[in-house]
Amino acid sequence: MPPWLSGNGPDSDVVLSTRVRLARNLAHHQFPWRASLFERTQVFEETSAALTACAGCGSYEAVAFGNLDKRQQEFLVEEGLASRELTSGDGDRGIVHDRNSRVGVMVNEEDHLRLVALDAGLRLRELWAELDALDDTVGTHLDYAFDNRTGFLTCRPANAGTGLRVSVFVHLPGLALTRSLDPVLHAASQMGVATKSFFGENSSVTGNLFRLSNGAAMGSSESQLVDNADAVVRQVIEFERKARERILADARLELTDKICRSWGILCQAKLLTVDEFFNLSSALRVGIECNLFDKCTLADLNRLTLFVLPAHLATWCGKALTPDECGEARASLVQTFFARNAQETKLDENG
Amino acid sequence: MTPCEHCHTSPATVHITQISNNEATVSHLCETCAREKGIMVEVRQEGLLPEIGIDIQRQAQAAPGAAREDARECSHCHTKFAEFKATGKLGCPRCYEEFEKDIASMLAQVNGEHLHKGKRYSRRGASLMAGADLDKLRRELADAIGREEFELAALLRDTMRGLQAPRTDGKN
Numbered sequence: 001m002p003p004w005l006s007g008n009g010p011d012s013d014v015v016l017s018t019r020v021r022l023a024r025n026l027a028h029h030q031f032p033w034r035a036s037l038f039e040r041t042q043v044f045e046e047t048s049a050a051l052t053a054c055a056g057c058g059s060y061e062a063v064a065f066g067n068l069d070k071r072q073q074e075f076l077v078e079e080g081l082a083s084r085e086l087t088s089g090d091g092d093r094g095i096v097h098d099r100n101s102r103v104g105v106m107v108n109e110e111d112h113l114r115l116v117a118l119d120a121g122l123r124l125r126e127l128w129a130e131l132d133a134l135d136d137t138v139g140t141h142l143d144y145a146f147d148n149r150t151g152f153l154t155c156r157p158a159n160a161g162t163g164l165r166v167s168v169f170v171h172l173p174g175l176a177l178t179r180s181l182d183p184v185l186h187a188a189s190q191m192g193v194a195t196k197s198f199f200g201e202n203s204s205v206t207g208n209l210f211r212l213s214n215g216a217a218m219g220s221s222e223s224q225l226v227d228n229a230d231a232v233v234r235q236v237i238e239f240e241r242k243a244r245e246r247i248l249a250d251a252r253l254e255l256t257d258k259i260c261r262s263w264g265i266l267c268q269a270k271l272l273t274v275d276e277f278f279n280l281s282s283a284l285r286v287g288i289e290c291n292l293f294d295k296c297t298l299a300d301l302n303r304l305t306l307f308v309l310p311a312h313l314a315t316w317c318g319k320a321l322t323p324d325e326c327g328e329a330r331a332s333l334v335q336t337f338f339a340r341n342a343q344e345t346k347l348d349e350n351g
Numbered sequence: 352m353t354p355c356e357h358c359h360t361s362p363a364t365v366h367i368t369q370i371s372n373n374e375a376t377v378s379h380l381c382e383t384c385a386r387e388k389g390i391m392v393e394v395r396q397e398g399l400l401p402e403i404g405i406d407i408q409r410q411a412q413a414a415p416g417a418a419r420e421d422a423r424e425c426s427h428c429h430t431k432f433a434e435f436k437a438t439g440k441l442g443c444p445r446c447y448e449e450f451e452k453d454i455a456s457m458l459a460q461v462n463g464e465h466l467h468k469g470k471r472y473s474r475r476g477a478s479l480m481a482g483a484d485l486d487k488l489r490r491e492l493a494d495a496i497g498r499e500e501f502e503l504a505a506l507l508r509d510t511m512r513g514l515q516a517p518r519t520d521g522k523n
Contacts, residue, residue: 030443146471147467148471148491148506152467157441161467164469218469219463219468221468
């Protein structure tokens with residue numbers, strides 16, 4: 001289980017995880033989409049060798065995407081270790097990551113290197129410091145494309161400059177239920193923090209999960225970008241907590257009813273879509289976060305959040321699934337998981 | 352000229368390309384409707400905010416000889432300006448020099464800035480490299496002062512100081 005799903009980071013009542021990414025390219029190579037297969041192989045070998053050899057990088061493992069089938073690639077995307085862009089490319093590409101999947105580098109994605117750090121809870125400054133140090137070390141082994149005026153040069157100019165993108169994944173049911181999402185997220189955007197739905201597949205919001213990210217990558221130092229995002233996210237967290245307090249004061253019974261109904265459906269449904277699971281589990285999540293529900297933990301829900309996704313589900317079933325089979329398998333997986341959880345709790349109670 | 356998608360009367364002069372999940376969607380608006388809509392800060396029904404749009408089409412269309420502009424290509428990787436307009440992707444680091452003016456104005460539009468104020472980089476471990484960097488920086492500093500770009504000049508001066516100072520903390 002990747003550490004970003006442990007459910008025990010700072011401010012974990014609202015924040016699921018934090019992700020920090022730096023885009024870097026090699027000075028003397030064309031960007032991956034333009035480079036020949038031969039040039040991409042050169043970049044892959046150069047960067048993999050630098051990353052696995054450089055002192056201070058700890059113990060890293062390289063995973064070549066060319067050696068993985070589609071489901072294995074999707075599995076890594078769902079785990080947060082790879083991006084969808086990496087699965088759609090061809091030629092030599094892949095990821096190099098540390099043993100506990102906290103820090104990694106995607107090679108030959110949109111840019112030659114995408115350094116990524118991901119962990120549970122709100123940890124922007126901590127993860128930035130870690131990635132900054134890794135960037136310094138890797139930068140001594142490779143020749144980055146850098147210009148004094150424009151900064152780090154990236155395939156898309158919108159990423160140029162710092163190449164920094166910080167994202168915080170948040171659960172905002174309180175703001176959604178009190179219909180305060182738009183003004184709060186609008187205010188966040190005015191302060192340079194943009195919002196997307198959590199899984200980024202389409203524009204619809206699922207499970208009240210959102211991704212808050214810095215808009216600009218240029219014009220401020222990395223520390224200023226991180227500090228600004230941190231300050232804005234903390235304000236969003238405070239608004240969410242106040243909204244929850246208001247709901248608990250005004251509509252505690254209605255909220256508890258919503259939580260119990262969601263639990264009932266999850267335990268009894270015969271077919272479940274991903275969206276349905278996220279929406280129902282959002283109610284359980286807010287129940288746990290507000291101490292109204294204790295039949296499972298945030299870590300349990302986070303595990304399920306991953307397990308219900310297509311590649312994980314197919315891996316659990318040991319075969320490729322049709323969309324209809326997916327719905328049935330997902331409902332079965334969720335109920336098996338909760339049943340096993342209840343059994344383990346009972347055993348623990350009996351010593 | 353395409354009519355505005357919003358009022359359907361005035362000609363569309365603002366073309367916004369929003370890139371999301373590598374898919375580009377283009378909106379065509381007149382300036383009044385674009386301003387009314389707030390463009391960069393509009394909140395959609397679902398409470399989501401649009402990603403940063405890249406509006407380079409407007410400049411290219413407004414300029415005379417747009418076709419000639421589009422046909423320009425990077426002398427190193429041969430990526431055409433039209434390809435960059437269509438995909439938002441450059442072909443190689445040298446494209447930044449080849450399409451310098453277009454990119455600078457695009458960056459100013461997207462970030463409100465086109466100067467990098469973050470980390471400085473020079474590959475360390477090779478003293479010759481540092482010498483070469485300093486020469487390059489001196490030339491860039493003189494150019495920046497000549498163009499009266501004093502903010503850039505200050506950044507370059509700081510970078511030179513960093514390179515000249517003995518490294519005690521392993522940082523640039």
